[in-house]
Amino acid sequence: MRQDKPGVLLVNLGTPDAPTTPAVKRYLKQFLSDPRVVDTPRWLWWAILNGAILPIRSPRVAKLYASVWMPEGSPLMVYSKRQRDALAARLDMPVALGMSYGNPSLKSALDSLMQQGITRLIVLPLYPQFSCSTVAAVWDGITQVFAGYRSLPDVSFIRDYAEHPAYIAALRASVERSFAQHGKPDLLVMSYHGIPQRFADEGDDYPQRCRDTTAALTAALGLGEGEMMMTFQSRFGREPWLTPYTDETMRGLPAKGVKHIQIMSPGFSADCLETLEEISEQNREFFIHAGGTKFEYIPALNEDEAHIAMMAELVNAQR
Template sequence: MPYFLPEPALPYTRQNQTAVLLLNLGTPDAPTAAAVKPYLRDFLSDRRVVELPKWLWQPILRGLVLTLRPKKSAHGYEKVWFDQGSPLAVYTERQAAALAEHLPGITVRHAMTYGNPGIDRVLAELKAQGIGQVLVVPLYPQYAASSTGAALDKVFAQLLKQRNQISLRTVTRFYDDSGYIQAMKRHIEAYWAQHGRGDKLLLSFHGIPQKSHDEGDPYPDECRHTARLLAEALGLSENDYTVSFQSQFGKAKWVGPSTQTLFDKLPGQGVGKLDVFCPGFMADCLETLEEIALAGREQFHAAAGKQFHYIPCLNDNPAWVAALADLVKRHLQGW
């Protein structure tokens, strides 16, 4: 078997086109335990995601986690699944299509770190089309090794297999991009104009283990920076909003405060009406629609909260797509 992947039958003069590749986490192909299991196996086997020795983690993963978790996760996916498929897949595809309209002459594709469409397949297809230059944009505003790092690992791994390597640029973070901040501001203000404003805005980001931050992962700092810029754009005081971190997994200490803990505590602190927005998620998914919009609502009401509003992610909001296009154009300069 050849060490390098076969090259497309194109003359070198035709391998000079440019593409933009949007990356997101991924999703199972169906809301079933059978589809969730291989997705979780790939996701939780990534050393960027679970930084435990294989000899310790793999028996736990294959013996316990992959026995119990697929059914539970599939039940969650069933609650939020669209007719067209997974919300994350649907919105990411729409973002790519909308972005392409802003970039005439540039090919725009999307791929997933885990699941379909896979990074390996999409890069191979781009190469076969004569793409020689690719700008890779992981759709994570704040850099984390377990999200952006894991996605770019998959891209770099494909370059190692190419005899004639493509030219590559990456956008590792955009947590303070003015277009991104302004798109969120306009989105939230539009929601408030239609639904009213609560007593407090909870800005919930995905969490990471505290150990990862202690060892140099900048993610929590970038999240708080984004929150501060967004609050300033919205004209909020420090008492008007709170930053929290969700989706904890395992027994290790994670960065806090915990979103789920605050759902229990805030009603007792006088917050009867809560608005929740997730700035780190560029597309609605299981973690936002099930964990926050459904389970979070139930938890907050069970703690005597009176009103819970989940503000959807930016998804394919035109202001966000325009901001993304501006970001991409800046990084494409010179190509």
């Protein structure tokens, strides 16, 4: 009789191996070569990517990574490993960490689980809100690895958890701690990673899943109209992305009388370049320079106990 042995694959986006131009260039090349991320015709995009984007962006991005690099490594990697270890301590099954781009690769993570004899794979992409550019890329990556296997496990794939009660409760507790420490702000801003508006027009329900999270958290906090707003960050390229843009919002809020804000990025399960540098540093400067007086960034859930308990609940529901 075939043994039933489940295992968990945690997946996040990925990160360079080092805050150096060569490492960042390798990482960006893999990331930006994925058609799920950039769907420009390959012949055109290949020339743009290799001829302009990688040579220009890699040194600049490397400096940004260096500004947030931790003694143990990239923040995303550090927090992701802590999540893996904390989740493994809660579960009686193997837990592996893989990245869609960079190391540890999805293949190395899946190989590790299969070598431990798992027969059932539970995939938990660490993206609370589904998007074709993130969660679907995880699906693609796993199927590419499976193409080289003779035997496959049963697979349970957790699409997202945008409204899961335990996720909302963990976010609420995080916000309430910040309010208690810094005082209630004039406005709570929830900044999500953006995607091209075209992706949404073509069927990606990511914007709706962000709205679902925002509505659930707003209700859990008991916030009224005007006490919260949702924005989108990290746009890339020239075509329109989801709006309102976080950076433009930061520049405009002080003129509207909003002098104290707290900002969080609920779409990021672990702090990374986009939260620690783009939000906590760049957007703080935009807001203060425009006349704001108080700006606090609420960290991602990272290895918070309530966050790990939520992951365990998601996994156990698939057993």
